[in-house]
Amino acid sequence: MLRPDFPIKTERLDLRPFAPSDLTALHAYLADPEVHRYVYSEAPADVDGTREMLARREERAALRRAGDALQLAIVVRRTGELVGEVVLGWPSPEHRQGEIGYLLHPDHRGHGYATEAAAAMLHLGFGHLDLHRIYARLDARNTASARVPQRLGMRREAHLRENEFVKGEWTDELIYGVLAAEWRAVQGQEVTR
Numbered sequence: 001m002l003r004p005d006f007p008i009k010t011e012r013l014d015l016r017p018f019a020p021s022d023l024t025a026l027h028a029y030l031a032d033p034e035v036h037r038y039v040y041s042e043a044p045a046d047v048d049g050t051r052e053m054l055a056r057r058e059e060r061a062a063l064r065r066a067g068d069a070l071q072l073a074i075v076v077r078r079t080g081e082l083v084g085e086v087v088l089g090w091p092s093p094e095h096r097q098g099e100i101g102y103l104l105h106p107d108h109r110g111h112g113y114a115t116e117a118a119a120a121m122l123h124l125g126f127g128h129l130d131l132h133r134i135y136a137r138l139d140a141r142n143t144a145s146a147r148v149p150q151r152l153g154m155r156r157e158a159h160l161r162e163n164e165f166v167k168g169e170w171t172d173e174l175i176y177g178v179l180a181a182e183w184r185a186v187q188g189q190e191v192t193r
Contacts, residue, residue: 001049001062001063001064001072002062002063002124002129003062004060004070004124005064006061006127006141007075008072008120008124009025009029009077010116010117010119011116011125012076012077012078012116013074013075013076013077013112013113013116013117013120014075014076015072015073015075015086015117015120016072016073016113017057017058017060017061017072017073017122018039018053018054018057018058018060018071018072018073018085019058020058021159022054022073022082023047023050023051023054025080025081026050026053026054026057026107027044027047027050029048029083029084029103029104029105029106030043030044030053031043031044032105032106034106035103035104035105035106037142038139038141038142038145039103039139040166041115041162042167049129053166057071057073057085060072060087063088063090063129065093066090066091066092066093066094067090067091068090069087069088069089069090070089070090070091070121070124071085071086071087071088072085072087072117073085074086074102074104074113074114074117075099076108076113076154081108082121083104083105083107083108083113084102084103084104084105084108084113084114084116084117085102085103086100086101086102086117086118086121087099087101087121088100088121088124088125088136089100089101090129090133094133095132095133096129096130096132096133097131097132097133097135098105098121098125098129098131098133098134098135098137099134099136100118100121100122100125100134100149101136101137101138102114102117102118102145102148109144114145114148114180115147115148115151115152118136118148118149118152119152120136121134121150122178122183126180126184128184129178130180132152132179132180133178133179133180134177134178135154135157135175135177135178136148136149136154136175136177136178136185137173137174137175138173138174138176139171139172139173139174140159140165140171140173140174141171141172142173146174148175149176149178150176151184152178152184153178153186154176154177154178155176155177155178156174156175156176156178157175157176158173158174158175159172159173159174160172160173160174160175
């Protein structure tokens, strides 16, 4: 099980569980069609839909069993503004796999926040859960999103052609991954496995 001490602090960010007071900020980016263009889920229809999504996010503050996800609000420490979210999914304890994801309000892209937050999730996955491999899946058209795993030293493992039928069209998916030994080498840490 993993329930981190919150907030998780990076150089510029605080990563923390979602709270009821996040409704307005969450709705501001979840309801934006640009944000949901390459995301597999649909945008909420209204504030009540966002409230339901917020309730699910509030429950995702610990990893207890296979299928759980740690879904955290990304808050810029200097301003206190919630600018997006980052996820560490735990689909397979047996295979020691994890999946990272991130979503940012369009006004806050291009500042390195997604990379900084995702790096913290890699640290949690490898450093605290003893995962063997962490991967990221994304729509191949989303070139900006693909730069995040590249910056983190993840390698493109697959380009799956038209493997998902998303929002009425076939889309390609990219899969990036990194092994614990590779991550530790990049971090300058001794590999113990």
